[in-house]
Amino acid sequence: MTAAAWALDALLDDPATRTLICCGSGGVGKTTTAAALAVRAAERGRRVVVLTVDPSRRLAQALGLVDGGTAEPRPVAGVSTGAGGSLHAAVLDARATLDALVDDALPPERAAQLKRNPVYGSVAGSFSGTQEYMAMERLGQLREAALSGEAPWELVVVDTPPSRSALDFIDAPARLGRFLDGRLVTLLRRPSTPRAGLAAVPAAVAGRVTSSITGGVAAVMDKVLGGALLRDVQALVQGLDVVFGGFQQRALTTSAALAAPGSAFVVVTAAEADALAEARFLLERLARDRLPTAALVVNRATVLAPGAAHLGAEEAGRLAAVLEAAGHDRAAALLRLHAELALTAAAEAAAVQGLLGDHDAAAVATAAARPVDVHDVVALREVAADLARS
Numbered sequence: 278m279t280a281a282a283w284a285l286d287a288l289l290d291d292p293a294t295r296t297l298i299c300c301g302s303g304g305v306g307k308t309t310t311a312a313a314l315a316v317r318a319a320e321r322g323r324r325v326v327v328l329t330v331d332p333s334r335r336l337a338q339a340l341g342l343v344d345g346g347t348a349e350p351r352p353v354a355g356v357s358t359g360a361g362g363s364l365h366a367a368v369l370d371a372r373a374t375l376d377a378l379v380d381d382a383l384p385p386e387r388a389a390q391l392k393r394n395p396v397y398g399s400v401a402g403s404f405s406g407t408q409e410y411m412a413m414e415r416l417g418q419l420r421e422a423a424l425s426g427e428a429p430w431e432l433v434v435v436d437t438p439p440s441r442s443a444l445d446f447i448d449a450p451a452r453l454g455r456f457l458d459g460r461l462v463t464l465l466r467r468p469s470t471p472r473a474g475l476a477a478v479p480a481a482v483a484g485r486v487t488s489s490i491t492g493g494v495a496a497v498m499d500k501v502l503g504g505a506l507l508r509d510v511q512a513l514v515q516g517l518d519v520v521f522g523g524f525q526q527r528a529l530t531t532s533a534a535l536a537a538p539g540s541a542f543v544v545v546t547a548a549e550a551d552a553l554a555e556a557r558f559l560l561e562r563l564a565r566d567r568l569p570t571a572a573l574v575v576n577r578a579t580v581l582a583p584g585a586a587h588l589g590a591e592e593a594g595r596l597a598a599v600l601e602a603a604g605h606d607r608a609a610a611l612l613r614l615h616a617e618l619a620l621t622a623a624a625e626a627a628a629v630q631g632l633l634g635d636h637d638a639a640a641v642a643t644a645a646a647r648p649v650d651v652h653d654v655v656a657l658r659e660v661a662a663d664l665a666r667s
């Protein structure tokens with residue numbers, strides 16, 4: 278059974294569609310797809326904001342997102358607004374988002390102190406999952422701004438971070454909860470000096486076994502980190518505990534909203550084995566969590582020119598041999614190239630079909646591989662047109 282085509286324009290035109298989330302493994306075209314969908318929606322009359330993560334420099338340039346302050350949505354030039362729509366774009370700035378959370382959650386003095394903490398900078402930049410948490414936070418903020426009617430947008434399109442796993446974004450709130458409830462954080466959360474604080478834990482935690490383990494942890498951490506650093510880490514965790522406590526609540530609210538009507542996930546993949554396996558995993562997970570999946574986007578696909586699509590690989594090969602024998606070398610070479618492309622296209626289609634298996638409930642859309650990177654509004658428009666056509 279072949280998968281259904283994607284009724285993209287019906288989805289974009291439906292005023293009930295309020296949030297689109299582009300997810301998938303790294304490098305498959307999430308950022309491109311998010312920007313392309315946003316351009317098309319805006320040109321069809323929606324007031325749109327797109328939150329990009331790690332756009333290539335040239336795409337960022339085209340979206341007007343190159344110099345400082347690109348975390349706040351800016352209007353994008355070059356988008357047709359004839360239908361009454363508009364497009365704003367922003368880049369996810371995890372550090373700025375976290376700073377703002379800290380400012381909101383703590384009194385000014387403590388907020389400043391926390392942000393000066395030498396460990397804070399590295400945590401903000403590299404803490405596993407920070408990007409996902411902050412993407413969820415920004416999505417929540419942009420949605421709220423849309424719902425309140427204060428913002429010039431009513432449709433939010435989000436790109437997701439280039440995570441190890443495409444599921445990380447969905448898992449972020451729960452993972453943060455587990456982190457906050459974790460043993461290490463519980464230990465570090467205790468106020469007082471590191472040595473006394475950690476040494477005091479065992480009695481509170483209970484049990485002799487635990488006591489010897491935590492005692493060991495304290496000693497090791499003290500040794501590895503050094504007293505001053507350990508104090509910094511501890512102060513950081515105490516501060517972030519308050520910040521993340523409120524944040525996690527909002528993140529859970531946002532992720533719950535993603536399961537409600539009006540939100541749709543777009544799973545982006547390349548037509549090759551690894552990406553397809555990840556996409557299948559993601560489709561299964563979305564289905565299990567009852568998160569609404571709009572479509573599977575097969576990006577950078579081999580697509581034959583419409584006029585030549587009917588000519589199969591075998592037939593093209595036979596014709597090439599005939600032409601070669603007659604001395605028409607150039608025409609023969611073109612036909613051989615066509616035969617090769619037709620084979621690749623067929624193999625890609627089979628791979629996608631193989632992936633879908635019992636997942637053919639998801640609509641499939643294809644965007645052709647372009648000869649050059651997608652880095653301007655014109656190319657984004659063409660990618661979106663591919664998706665709407667397939």
Ligand SMILES: Nc1ncnc2c1ncn2[C@@H]1O[C@H](COP(=O)(O)OP(=O)(O)O)[C@@H](O)[C@H]1O
Pocket residue numbers: 302303304305306307308309310331332333439576577578644645646647648649650651652660
């Ligand atoms: N259909 C396409 N044709 C040609 N290049 C593409 C296409 N889709 C994406 N690209 C390019 O591939 C690179 C990775 O795409 P990107 O959207 O940044 O992926 P991701 O966000 O998933 O990491 C970018 O340089 C982009 O311009």
Ligand SMILES: [Mg+2]
Pocket residue numbers: 307308309330331332436437439
């Ligand atoms: Mg990206």
